[in-house]
Amino acid sequence: MSNEIMLERVESIMKSLLDEVEYDEVTRLFNTLSGGKRLRAKLIFKIANTHEDAPLLSAIVELIHAASLLHDDVIDDATIRRGVASVNATEDSKTAIMLGDILYSKGFSSLVAFDKDIAQCIADSVTALSKGEMMDVVMSESFNDDADLYLEMLYFKTATLIEAAAKSAAILEGKDASSYALYGKNLGLSFQIIDDILDIVSDTATLGKPALHDYVEGKCTLPYIYLYQDLNEQEKQKLKSLHKKELSSQESLWIKEKMNEHKSIERSFALAQELSNDAIAVVDDADLKVIIETMMKRSF
Amino acid sequence: MSNEIMLERVESIMKSLLDEVEYDEVTRLFNTLSGGKRLRAKLIFKIANTHEDAPLLSAIVELIHAASLLHDDVIDDATIRRGVASVNATEDSKTAIMLGDILYSKGFSSLVAFDKDIAQCIADSVTALSKGEMMDVVMSESFNDDADLYLEMLYFKTATLIEAAAKSAAILEGKDASSYALYGKNLGLSFQIIDDILDIVSDTATLGKPALHDYVEGKCTLPYIYLYQDLNEQEKQKLKSLHKKELSSQESLWIKEKMNEHKSIERSFALAQELSNDAIAVVDDADLKVIIETMMKRSF
Numbered sequence: 057m058s059n060e061i062m063l064e065r066v067e068s069i070m071k072s073l074l075d076e077v078e079y080d081e082v083t084r085l086f087n088t089l090s091g092g093k094r095l096r097a098k099l100i101f102k103i104a105n106t107h108e109d110a111p112l113l114s115a116i117v118e119l120i121h122a123a124s125l126l127h128d129d130v131i132d133d134a135t136i137r138r139g140v141a142s143v144n145a146t147e148d149s150k151t152a153i154m155l156g157d158i159l160y161s162k163g164f165s166s167l168v169a170f171d172k173d174i175a176q177c178i179a180d181s182v183t184a185l186s187k188g189e190m191m192d193v194v195m196s197e198s199f200n201d202d203a204d205l206y207l208e209m210l211y212f213k214t215a216t217l218i219e220a221a222a223k224s225a226a227i228l229e230g231k232d233a234s235s236y237a238l239y240g241k242n243l244g245l246s247f248q249i250i251d252d253i254l255d256i257v258s259d260t261a262t263l264g265k266p267a268l269h270d271y272v273e274g275k276c277t278l279p280y281i282y283l284y285q286d287l288n289e290q291e292k293q294k295l296k297s298l299h300k301k302e303l304s305s306q307e308s309l310w311i312k313e314k315m316n317e318h319k320s321i322e323r324s325f326a327l328a329q330e331l332s333n334d335a336i337a338v339v340d341d342a343d344l345k346v347i348i349e350t351m352m353k354r355s356f
Numbered sequence: 357m358s359n360e361i362m363l364e365r366v367e368s369i370m371k372s373l374l375d376e377v378e379y380d381e382v383t384r385l386f387n388t389l390s391g392g393k394r395l396r397a398k399l400i401f402k403i404a405n406t407h408e409d410a411p412l413l414s415a416i417v418e419l420i421h422a423a424s425l426l427h428d429d430v431i432d433d434a435t436i437r438r439g440v441a442s443v444n445a446t447e448d449s450k451t452a453i454m455l456g457d458i459l460y461s462k463g464f465s466s467l468v469a470f471d472k473d474i475a476q477c478i479a480d481s482v483t484a485l486s487k488g489e490m491m492d493v494v495m496s497e498s499f500n501d502d503a504d505l506y507l508e509m510l511y512f513k514t515a516t517l518i519e520a521a522a523k524s525a526a527i528l529e530g531k532d533a534s535s536y537a538l539y540g541k542n543l544g545l546s547f548q549i550i551d552d553i554l555d556i557v558s559d560t561a562t563l564g565k566p567a568l569h570d571y572v573e574g575k576c577t578l579p580y581i582y583l584y585q586d587l588n589e590q591e592k593q594k595l596k597s598l599h600k601k602e603l604s605s606q607e608s609l610w611i612k613e614k615m616n617e618h619k620s621i622e623r624s625f626a627l628a629q630e631l632s633n634d635a636i637a638v639v640d641d642a643d644l645k646v647i648i649e650t651m652m653k654r655s656f
Contacts, residue, residue, distance in 0.1 A: 154486060179461065190382070
């Protein structure tokens with residue numbers, strides 16, 4: 057099945073599942089969402105491409121992912137999602153919460169049709185991602201210089217559902233679950249690290265938001281943590297004092313120059329590269345190699 | 357097992373399930389919640405009292421119920437829940453959304469251990485209750501005089517999880533699932549109708565909120581729908597004009613007097629009584645009879 061036909065199939069199953077809710081308002085709201093890259097669906101298809109349940113599993117995982125984004129946007133007060141206005145912006149936060157709850161629960165109830173090990177794997181990952189979202193919010197309240205803690209949060213918030221998608225597809229197809237789980241986990245982690253880098257190095261027009269937005273929002277991403285480690289005591293205090301504040305162009309420039317000087321971006325990118333290499337090493341699959349390489353390249 | 361020991365067991369399982377999330381912040385927040393009556397847990401214990409999985413099933417259903425209340429309070433801007441400040445009031449809306457997501461997903465992932473028919477029954481009811489919440493919000497935007505539509509919304513929003521609790525407990529214990537499902541559904545519907553009546557007939561001190569609060573919030577509950585049917589054209593317009601508005605004491609009095617005149621409360625109570633009678637008729641169980649009778653009596 058070509059990528060296009062496969063993705064159309066997934067969209068159509070997602071719509072059918074939501075039609076089962078039998079409420080026009082849900083269908084209307086769902087149709088306003090931008091589908092995004094459908095990375096998780098593509099991953100499931102690449103890994104379990106011959107299995108008849110791959111389209112349904114993909115649709116369920118994408119419903120759950122869409123639900124998590126709806127709630128994320130409310131929690132982060134984000135008004136833009138994938139280049140279009142978010143549901144909390146076009147409708148209101150309440151609608152985004154309720155639609156998210158419907159997508160989550162419909163995803164879960166459709167999951168019951170699968171074998172227990174698959175249902176458990178996906179369901180557990182949703183608990184982990186909800187925990188990750190809370191960790192992200194709690195950690196944004198103060199400056200964090202602990203890289204391990206940051207990566208743990210990233211794992212829960214971003215990587216766990218991608219890991220579960222890859223692992224459950226491997227279970228479905230009778231492939232080695234732990235290798236594909238590791239691939240998915242590392243793909244998710246590198247993906248998010250690249251996202252964090254892009255928030256710093258891209259220009260405002262490309263980002264659709266001001267650069268260094270993460271730090272202004274309180275998110276101490278990896279480049280900031282690495283930079284902090286390399287600064288002298290006085291500079292450390294200065295970086296901390298800029299945390300969660302609107303930045304003047306001078307202050308932004310200082311951060312970027314210091315990152316240049318200490319190669320904080322390069323160090324972050326190197327970690328993403330290392331995680332990607334490990335991911336490719338465990339699965340001997342040309343298509344999965346292309347997925348991760350394309351993702352790494354979107355940055356530069 | 358006595359009621360007290362049973363409920364302590366359920367509380368302790370709920371805490372253990374949340375401890376598995378391994379995030380102290382979740383445990384801390386969960387401990388601030390008031391447990392409430394645990395109606396659903398009591399119901400499961402009454403129906404499946406000899407089954408070893410009854411405590412776990414009860415804990416899961418109560419986690420899901422607690423999650424739905426957390427999100428309800430955000431959606432309704434409610435600052436009081438069971439006599440104590442709601443999480444969206446003491447912390448913030450974001451925290452209530454995130455904690456709700458964690459309780460929902462932990463509930464779902466624990467459900468996977470059960471047979472598919474039980475997991476499906478509970479999971480489907482969560483989709484229904486999310487749909488009911490959205491119907492409630494959408495219907496509150498304009499005056500509704502359709503009693504069937506109102507009862508359909510009540511079914512989804514309030515009765516469906518109670519129905520699922522009773523039905524899944526019956527499946528667990530090998531009792532007749534459809535009878536217990538009907539009992540649960542009717543218990544849920546009468547419960548909510550009584551709640552709606554109390555919002556009108558109780559005094560402010562007992563309610564902890566102004567009387568007629570529902571109507572001010574836009575909720576056209578059964579007594580208003582019945583009253584509307586019995587008013588003349590001019591009075592119909594007056595009632596409609598007061599919908600979703602702050603009411604003067606004169607306006608409140610007019611509504612109450614008209615309800616007295618047309619016996620709108622009595623008609624609503626009669627429907628709750630009829631639903632309760634039907635519930636008792638299908639299950640030959642003294643304990644379940646007591647549960648529904650106690651619930652009906654809390655009003656007057």
